[in-house]
Amino acid sequence: MIDEKGILFVLSGPSGVGKGTVRKELFKYKTDLKYSISMxxxxxxxxxxxxxxxxxxxxxxxxxxxxxxxxxxxxxxxxNYYGTPRAYVEETLASGHDVFLEIEVQGALQVKENFPEGVFIFLFPPSLEELKNRIVYRGTESTELVRNRLKEARNEIKLMDAYDYVVVNDQVDHAVGKIQSIIQSEHLKRERIARQYKKILEDEIS
Known part of the structure; x- marks a missing residue:
């Protein structure tokens, strides 16, 4: 039997893009994912x-x-402080479970610096106009705050090169399907499979 270590998946993107909605929908279908508990x-x-x-x-x-x-x-x-504990993530991965982290862009960049082997997914709005509409639709933001959020979103989009994948959140179910495909393809990568089978061969020889 292949002793497979889990993978850390990090979903990030600008405020208002729908990270929480996509994550909740994903967890309805992908039940073997472990959500990263914050501290x-x-x-x-x-x-x-x-x-x-x-x-x-x-x-x-x-x-x-x-x-x-x-x-x-x-x-x-x-x-108050909020953060992602390293021990919980590493122990969960070692037990063979994938860990899923939904986080803001600046936090994702910190995670990449401290855990570069993670898989980083940028959730992208269909357009800045659509992003503005989503923020306004919340009904909790002043005009000035909406303007500031859009300005910050533009800056965050410029950081997209730090990510492995980009998923456009045009429709939630479409975005979820693409993330499921990413998860599956990451587990099928040659280097992951090769490490597992090399270990099997070494065990058989010894």
Whole structure:
């Protein structure tokens, strides 16, 4: 039997492109994927469970993990830290499960620096006009904030070269189908298969 290690898949793209919607739809079909659980220093809320919703840490514990390079990425929002724990990702991959991380562009670039063997997927809007419509449709953004988000989106799109794949989110089911194809093709790459079979041959010879 082939002892296959899992693959880290990172889905990223500008705010409003639909990362969360695509990820939720993907998980309806691809049930063997493990979602990357984030770590935070914010207080646990009613109904949440440590190790399910988040890994909850004190600021001192979190900062200690940063110093030890135990986070693949992290950021600070409203006086609280949020990040992706390296140990959870590596242990889950070692157990043979793929890990899926949905994250903003700057966080994805941090992950690539710390875990370059991951597979990075950029979710692209059909057009900037469509992206603007999606942000406006939320009804939670002021005109000035919409303008700032679109400006930031343009800057993030320029970083697309850092990714392995680009998926246009024209329709959610189409985008999900393309991501499923990426996952399948990554597992069929010659170098992954070759490593596995070389190990089998070595075991048989020994």
């Amino acid at each position: 935070t220093t914010r207080d646990i809320r009613a109904g949440e469970t440590d190790g399910v919703d988040y890994f909850y840490k004190t600021k001192q514990e979190f900062e200690s993990l940063v110093e030890q390079n135990q986070l693949l990425e992290y950021a600070q929002y409203v006086n």
